[in-house]
Amino acid sequence: MRSIRGLALGNPLEGLDSRTFFDAAADAMLLVDAQGDILLANRAFRQMLGYHDDHDIIGRSVESLMPERHRNLHQKYRQQYAAKPMQRSMGNGRNLIVLNSDGQEIPVYIGLSPLKNGNQTMVMATFHFPDSALLSRKAVWESEERLRLAKSAAGLGVFDFDLLKRTALCDERIHEIWGLDADASITYGQLTDGLHPQDLPLRNAAIEHALDPEGDGEYQVEYRVINKKDKSERWVATTGKVFFSNGAAIRMVGIVRDISKQKKLERDLRKQQADMELLLKRQMAAQTTAAIAHEINQPLAAISAYSEVALHAMSSGQFDSAQLAHALQGCFTQAQRAGNSLHELLAFLQHSNTEAEAIDLNALLQELIGSIRNDDLYDFDLILELPDNLPAFSGNRTQIRKVLLNLLFNAAEAMRDAGISPATVTILAALTADGKSIQVSVRDNGPCISSAIAQRLFEPFFSTKINGIGMGLKVSRAMIESMGGKLWMDNAEQNITTFHFTLPRTQ
Amino acid sequence: MNHNEINVFIIDDDPAVRDSLSLMLQQDGYRIRCFESGEAFIAACNPDLHGCAIVDIRMPGMDGIQLQEEMINRQILLPVIFLTAHGDIPKSVKAMKAGAVDFLTKPVTRKDLLAALQAAGKEIEKIRIRTASHLHAKSLLDSLTERELQVTALAILGHSNKEIARKLGISHRTIEIHKSNIMKKTGALNLLELAKLAHDAGLSD
Numbered sequence: 001m002r003s004i005r006g007l008a009l010g011n012p013l014e015g016l017d018s019r020t021f022f023d024a025a026a027d028a029m030l031l032v033d034a035q036g037d038i039l040l041a042n043r044a045f046r047q048m049l050g051y052h053d054d055h056d057i058i059g060r061s062v063e064s065l066m067p068e069r070h071r072n073l074h075q076k077y078r079q080q081y082a083a084k085p086m087q088r089s090m091g092n093g094r095n096l097i098v099l100n101s102d103g104q105e106i107p108v109y110i111g112l113s114p115l116k117n118g119n120q121t122m123v124m125a126t127f128h129f130p131d132s133a134l135l136s137r138k139a140v141w142e143s144e145e146r147l148r149l150a151k152s153a154a155g156l157g158v159f160d161f162d163l164l165k166r167t168a169l170c171d172e173r174i175h176e177i178w179g180l181d182a183d184a185s186i187t188y189g190q191l192t193d194g195l196h197p198q199d200l201p202l203r204n205a206a207i208e209h210a211l212d213p214e215g216d217g218e219y220q221v222e223y224r225v226i227n228k229k230d231k232s233e234r235w236v237a238t239t240g241k242v243f244f245s246n247g248a249a250i251r252m253v254g255i256v257r258d259i260s261k262q263k264k265l266e267r268d269l270r271k272q273q274a275d276m277e278l279l280l281k282r283q284m285a286a287q288t289t290a291a292i293a294h295e296i297n298q299p300l301a302a303i304s305a306y307s308e309v310a311l312h313a314m315s316s317g318q319f320d321s322a323q324l325a326h327a328l329q330g331c332f333t334q335a336q337r338a339g340n341s342l343h344e345l346l347a348f349l350q351h352s353n354t355e356a357e358a359i360d361l362n363a364l365l366q367e368l369i370g371s372i373r374n375d376d377l378y379d380f381d382l383i384l385e386l387p388d389n390l391p392a393f394s395g396n397r398t399q400i401r402k403v404l405l406n407l408l409f410n411a412a413e414a415m416r417d418a419g420i421s422p423a424t425v426t427i428l429a430a431l432t433a434d435g436k437s438i439q440v441s442v443r444d445n446g447p448c449i450s451s452a453i454a455q456r457l458f459e460p461f462f463s464t465k466i467n468g469i470g471m472g473l474k475v476s477r478a479m480i481e482s483m484g485g486k487l488w489m490d491n492a493e494q495n496i497t498t499f500h501f502t503l504p505r506t507q
Numbered sequence: 508m509n510h511n512e513i514n515v516f517i518i519d520d521d522p523a524v525r526d527s528l529s530l531m532l533q534q535d536g537y538r539i540r541c542f543e544s545g546e547a548f549i550a551a552c553n554p555d556l557h558g559c560a561i562v563d564i565r566m567p568g569m570d571g572i573q574l575q576e577e578m579i580n581r582q583i584l585l586p587v588i589f590l591t592a593h594g595d596i597p598k599s600v601k602a603m604k605a606g607a608v609d610f611l612t613k614p615v616t617r618k619d620l621l622a623a624l625q626a627a628g629k630e631i632e633k634i635r636i637r638t639a640s641h642l643h644a645k646s647l648l649d650s651l652t653e654r655e656l657q658v659t660a661l662a663i664l665g666h667s668n669k670e671i672a673r674k675l676g677i678s679h680r681t682i683e684i685h686k687s688n689i690m691k692k693t694g695a696l697n698l699l700e701l702a703k704l705a706h707d708a709g710l711s712d
Contacts, residue, residue, distance in 0.1 A: 293592055294565070294592050297592035297613050297614070298521045298523070298524060298592065298613070299523065300613070300614045301521075301524050301527075301590075301592075301613035301614040301615065302521070302523035302524050302526070302527040302614075303527075303614070304527075304614035304615070304616070305524070305527035305528050305530070305531050305614070305615070305617075306527045306530070308531055308616070308617045309527065309530045309531050309534060312531070312534050312617065313534065316534070318534075323530065326530070327527070327530060330523060330526065330527055330530075333523070334523050337523075
């Protein structure tokens, strides 16, 4: 019977064309050419997505079936796929979306199979829609999608380190910031390699803090990342949390945020502030000079005229002794007046209420470094060599801070202008031999200060900087001296410049 | 050198500067009067005053530049030498444009001050000549009648007798008579000389 039937009907596959097969499939299917244009859509596809006619769909680009936000990326993925076609599911397990004829977004899983016909490569895409009965799964999908959207809107990247297996899961955004290939997985080492070397110690300290089983497990740090692809420098803020099990850190999860724009704004603002400060300083210098000039010039004008009167009287022989006495008395009085004006002016300018307090150098330096961390000039390695048992010293906090800043930035600027790399500044502190003072030294490996310049370093209005007004060191020395200390420069060692200052130790 | 005929007015708020400069200039025979402010000088001024003013740029109250403006407003025709403690370039440019003779930085030397006063002396002479020709021209034109002044004004603008006749609504012949009288009274030989007289007298303004 079977054979007869077989005989009667002949080969059951005979007469069936590929199109019939395609249309009979229960899953929605699309055939797409190498350019991404849709060649065929089967009946299931049309039914499920509400396309009534072949013409509604054939010839369209496959990207037109996706929400706008996915199109660019898909185009890229499609090209990658065309270069290396293989049978696999699309999107590496990510949630995909297809638009139905009403433009509604439908979650979908898609399988891709390459098809070769002659030298033309096509791709068959099989659509599998999550079972609509499994509503919870759809809800999960939607909430994941929401999270993904929020993440991308906020520009957040997510990382998840398994600290036991030493593996890392990082999302696209992290790949993008670090400039690593989207498809390749990332190791912890690659992330570390991407960091700006100057920020590494800070980042490592933050990790160490987070991994401390005694601590709160919070990981929070800002650092620069050098993008591996375009070599650009990006500021990144990282917030994370370490999870512990039996006192051992097992997992760290967190987010990274690109804060480059914010940092640039901050930097511009700081630069503006610095410019303003310079302008203000110049104004003050100009005003002070004008005040001194006026106070001194008037008596000088009189003295000059009186002396010429005396000279003229003597040389002309018309010797009126009363007139001569008058002129000389004028000279004397005016010279006294000039001197007194100067003393009053200096007393006025130097009058400042500076209260001394006990200073812990370590704490002061930590605070200072924190405040200059984002400054453009802070482009050097800073080494602190402070003894643990350094006693506190007495001085005015604001003034000492100002002096340290002056010395640090002088060093930084000198090294930068001379193109010295690596630029290093070392701050040392020690008790002086007599045990009465603390000596602080700021040492750089900058260019040599010639002896001609060294002699004039502390003169007012002497500067080797283009934008300098030449008051920094003069003022620094005056402030240290007003606190009972000394400030001097030492360039005895080749290619090393050190500024030392002392301050009395607290009683 | 004797400068008895030249008055020098020193206007400076600093008594020592006033005193020393006046001693210095007295030695050269200048007649000196000192004022402690621009206001005090203006109060003592009248258009008949002649001589030269040495003015400090920086003074409390009216400063040197304001004083110069005030003098121009009041037609006090004195050359001005400015003194300043600062090389105040924008101010000095303004002062020079307004006709200052010189701009000297304190402390000023006898040599510079005397050179500036020499220049001021020449300026005073120019002003004197200008004033004299003004007064002369004015007295000549004062003898003209109202109608003759009208004809003069139109004639020096280049209008023909015919046009003047039409503008004033009188006959061509009458204009010719007026013109002949004008030339006789002023002694002008031609229209060009008449125009210069009118200019000196300030009529053309």
